[in-house]
Amino acid sequence: MTTTGYSPSHPASPSTWVAPHVDEPVQATVAVPASKSLTNRKLVLAALADGPSTLSSPLHSDDSDRMVDALRTLGAVIDEVPGDGAFGPDFHITPPASLRGDVTIDCGQAGTVMRFIAPLAGLAEGDVTITAHESALHRPMGEMIKALREIGADIDDGGRWALPFTVRGRGRIRGGEVMIDASGSSQFVSGLLLAAPRFDVGLHLIHSGERLPSIPHIDMTVETLARRGIQIEHPTPNEWIVPAGIPRGRDTVIEPDLSNASPFLAAALLTGGSVTIPGWPPTSTQPGALLPEILSLLGARTGRRGGALTVTGSGRIAGVDLDLTAASELTPTLFALAAFADAPTTLHGIGHIRGHETNRIDALIGNLRALGGQADELPDGIRVTPRPLHGGLWRAHHDHRIATAGALIGLRVPGVEVDDIGTTAKTMPEFPQLWQRMLDGDAAARS
Helix, strand or coil: CCEECCECCECCCCCCEECCEECCCCEEECCCCECHHHHHHHHHHHHCCCCCEEEECCCCCHHHHHHHHHHHHCCCEEEEECCCCCCCCEEEEECCCCCECCEEEECCCCHHHHHHHHHHHCCCEEEEEEECCHHHCCCCCHHHHHHHHHCCCCEECCCCCCCCEEEEEECCCCCEEEEECCCCCCHHHHHHHHHHHHCCCCEEEEECCCCCCCHHHHHHHHHHHHCCCCCCECCCCCEEEECCCCCCCCCEECCECCCCCHHHHHHHHHHCCEEEEECCCCCCCCHHHHHHHHHHHCCCEEEEECCEEEEECCCCCCCCEEECCCCHHHHHHHHHHHCCCCCCEEEECCHHHHHCCCCHHHHHHHHHHHCCCEEEEECCEEEEECCCCCCEEECCCCCHHHHHHHHHHHHHCCCEEECCHHHHHHCCCCHHHHHHHHHHCCCCCCC
8 A cells, every 4th residue: 555654745743643644445454442431440440349349451642641640649550461462451459447648649641540530539538639730620620629629528729619629538438418510521420420339328429511521431440349349320411420439440451442443444444445444343332433324324344243343345435424422532533534524514512522631623623624624613512524635734632532533534535634643642542553553454563
């Protein structure tokens, strides 16, 4: 396959990455690293368990490293041990007798860390200060602070309802009934549910908002707790009842990250080629499990064989109307595909992604317009009208999924430069190498 990237006729500054452009169909098998969402949930529960756990084939990335560091800071012993995974060692976790306080935790850019660690901090013996990278201090935390105060946590946030703040841990949280508006992030619900078994009386959590994004991530949390012996009642769509108890120590294998597979599968549509992802689970609570259905709507052929998912492009991408409430993290990939569709595309149910690593709606629209494309902001989404594109700078905005969307655009448009491809290390440090190996046709090889 002919690809173009860095060359004397197309110089790039050291901080930019020229997205490879291809003129032939992609044909490759791509093994992707483990799910960040599952890795971080299972790390938290292992640190709260009644005994040791081993996580096999976990993710090793900026976000998972932040979670490991946070739990170690709170007193958990997390050792890296040899395993069969292709992307790094396994984790062996020994929970502490009690969570340690008088510490500071830096969440970096990881939303799961800030939302999952805050409830744990109230269980610590002493103050826990939670902060983040300056680019992530804007991320919504007010609803979590409010909910924790209502169930007995003492939090000093200087009246900002935002990071940084200090949780004055007393070794316990009362728990009980609490209402929360999780319209801004389903991670508020997941963070409270994960810690709830260790509250004195458990938790009766009620979502009070009009909409709840990323419900599969909440289902993932409920299933992960159930596998450790904590059975959650779910009497209404917006209500969860968690009994007090101690999660069981348990050895487990982490699934591949299905959402991180989305740029590779989308490459098959963009080039009229075929990409296979091995280890695709038969069932999964990951939002990325919706990809086969969604990509089929866009014109792809999808098939499963021997535990692998294969997506084949037909040379056509259909313009569609998609409700992505359940899978908003797929927006950047689907936005990139929509730029080359045969009709306009509307993506809705995604208003909350304005509060992710960056305002993803603004970032995607601004980047596409800079390349000559047309996209318009809607109250709860984006409308993309396909137009001819030209090369230029694609700004990652410190957001891994914005960066990979730029890589996709570059497959069809020569001269697209992503200003910070390194931001993909947040959830997939191997992305640039895997992308090139996919284009070379040997992405089944491990980095």
